[in-house]
Amino acid sequence: MNLVRSLTLLGLFGCLTGCMSTTVEPTSQPTSVPSTPTIVAIATPTVGDVPQRLAFVANQPNAVTIMLAALDGSPAQVLNPDFPMALDPTWSPDGNELAFAVQDSDGFNIYISAADGSNLVQVTTEAGDDQHPSWSPDGQQLVFQSNRSGNDEIYRINRDGSNVLQLTNDPAQDWMPRWSPDGSLIAFSSSRGFSDEESAGRELYLIQPDAQGLQQLTKARGRAQSPIWSPDSQQLAYVFFASSMVGGDIASNTIYTIKRDGSEPTLLQDNAFNPQWLDQRIAFTTYDLNTYHTALRILDLNTLQVSVPISMPELDLMQPVFNR
Template sequence: MAEQHCTPESLFELRLVADPQLAPDGQAVAYVERWIEEIEKDGKRRPAYRSAIYLSSGPDAAPRRLTFSSVGSDSAPRWSPNGQELAFISTRDGDKPQLFVLRLAGGEAEQITKTDELSEGVAEYDWHPSGQLFCFTSLGHKDQAAQRHAELHDEKVYAGRLPIKYDNVGFYDERRAQLYRVGRDGSDCVRLTTREREVRTPRWSPDGHHIAFLSQNEETPETSWVSDIFVVSAGGEGLRQLTGGVASIYNYAWSPDGAALAYVGHAREQGAATTQKLWQIKLADGATHCLTPSFDGHVGGMPTSDTHLSSTPLRPAWDNQSRITFAAMVQGRTGLYRVSAEGGDIEQLNTSGLSVVGFSQQGATLAFAGETNTRSAEVYTATSGHQLARRSKAGDAFFSTYQILPPEHIRFKGADDWEIEGWFIRPAAADDGQHPLILYVHGGPHLAYGNAFFHEFQVLAAAGFGLFYTNPRGSASYGQQFAAAVRQHFGEKDYADILHAADVAAGWAWVDAARMGIMGGSYGGFMTNWAITHTDRFAAACTQRSICNLLSFAGTSDIGPEFSRDEYGGLPWTDEELLMSKSPLRYVQQVKTPTLILHQENDHRCPIEQAEQLYTALVELGVPTKFVRFPDEGHEMPRSGQPQRRVNRMHHILDWFTRYLKP
């Protein structure tokens, strides 16, 4: 039996899986496995992420590693149509990912795209149905002259265009990813589009004559979250916009006959708070209809976690009976569902209580990565009438070494008697006495906690802190009214829901209400800031990658104008008083709570100037505070940042709450 508890450093021992891909015959499944190891770079040794492609050839076969490289990582496995080859993306040739193909019969992986021809690498790709071509997206190539020019002219120039930056990307130049085609042997690499908007998610039509992709109409403001499906011929001619320029579209799949597409998205009736649905569009006449109109699930969504390798909305899959399989999050749990291409009743498929973080389908067989709140995802296959078969063993060593503290489920009444869902974890070695507790608020606001493994939560509970994490109104997966309830009402009844959660926790016999802390990141950081500027009931706080000033956020965030219009209800030059009235900074003189501020210097979503303003105010007001800045990291650092920085971050959090919440 496992006896150790998780520590910040146990992150280094986690092995995670993602992107399970079934072979065309439905037997073998390829997937990505990621781990952390020390590597040398720039003369220094430091922990870094590595990943490789693994293969399980059958339900009873042990998984084996397929790809090997001394440096870099491999990802995005995709089977050739005949099932004899596996393509993947790898950084083994340098910092930029390139496309490779491995023959399963044996031999070394063959590089398809080359750094000297495509210096910016490959983002996404798809096999041609013949197996003789690929389509892919890329920023293209910078030759030596272009690179030299960029070195001499490193200033950025913008003229009438937004956004000028994007989180995890940095400051834009004039280039946007375009669509390319290349032969299976690496020959005839051809650029197919020349657009002012980014091209992403390319997919060949079943007959191989066309390529679909996601992009924006060039008349749509680039700051808008509207996206569309386009189709172009295999030669790059006849560009056609299929959808109507009013929806947010995240992923899609061709029907087997090529006559229609199923896609995940929404028509933005409630802006970014709109619940994602499954739709079908027919190519012949552009007729579009929703296949899940009364379904409350958030199609394509999954609960937030620090052990997911991707947050991309999950792609639907067609079968040969005109049915579509899709993933959807319902009350914090992502399951698999099936619906006819004409709509109608929705069937829930059996995943044995596992929450799905990735899946693929071949015939009657499904492969999916599934997790619980006590174990990170593993790969499973399921065939109608048969039990699930586990196909990976990535977490076996970790979960046999570390004792996992189980989250306990609860429902309670929030503001207006709305039902709120949450989970709590008792601290390790809890005796009959009372213990400190941390209330953790998720980001978004239209995300959700749920049936997902969170390493950070285990670390906090193992250190002796109880943990309570909830889905207040505004969270996804509880229906449209619930998700939209905070739109243009931040800090109102969502805040009341959080205080109700604190009241519930204060009534537990094992909780010392005088030693309760609050923390959160992004929107959760905003709510932490809102809480400490409106109550002194919390003995300590940790605000991460947060917002405190809605006025400056609108002009400095990569999503500032659109988010401010949509979620806050105004812009600085027309609604100054509204935005300041909703800004925690206005009420900062009321803060008494000792506050730890964590922020990343390359966070373009919630820029670090937000943390600087809050820190300055708290120091001036004499409030105990500490400000930790992480260099070279963006908004997602707590989930995907450099491993050592993630560990350091946890130590800062533990030190702060130990100081203020423990006797």
């Protein structure tokens, strides 16, 4: 395994090393999804006459790049070949822009570009690592995680880089913020409440965009991370790994859903991480035991069938995000 791939496996698959009082323990077995889902071909989805575009991260030789696919059979293209290390893509609410993190001389910074890679704008410029951007519903602000203060915290910023507001301030580490589609809450993963011996422990929390109303969402005492909201803002999908200790098999990650009041955590999919909720579908990354690489999948929540949006079996693919 090369160095870039090793860093990717540790850093991108939900930070593997790294609430409401009604919250209950996650169920230990899938409640609705078969353990070996049927893999079917996927048709090109469209919204009106505009085909969907898929952005994803590919671990290529000596580079980790964001790629775009039109899902019409044409080859996937690198978003910006000048960035040897780019990750955490997220589409703007109108589906025409991407925000993402790029490694440069100061660490990682947040950038925005058009869908074709043009009109590149650097949003953050502070030294440190700024990652995991998430758009406000109106597309005018972003939340992101940063260690610029010496500890990972959650920040809010205007898309032009102005008016930075630190939303969290805790000795624990806070990561992976996600703004709800209705604009009322930001979900994030945190190590609050875990001892040094449980250094990989994570729970999900909610906070308002004005930094008020902090609530703990999960109490599973493992690694809960990578939250993503349902389109109606009433549920979240997230990645859960049963251990709070460092290490573990990436294929042991699972995707759960939970209501925004912390009730009904439900196992949805085994061997799955990087979820994105798409109406009645959830896109995710899985570890392919045949190719020994990570691959992209889509779970249909109505039929429980799993489809393949794009296949590049010689590479590690991860972080799938659709613009519609």
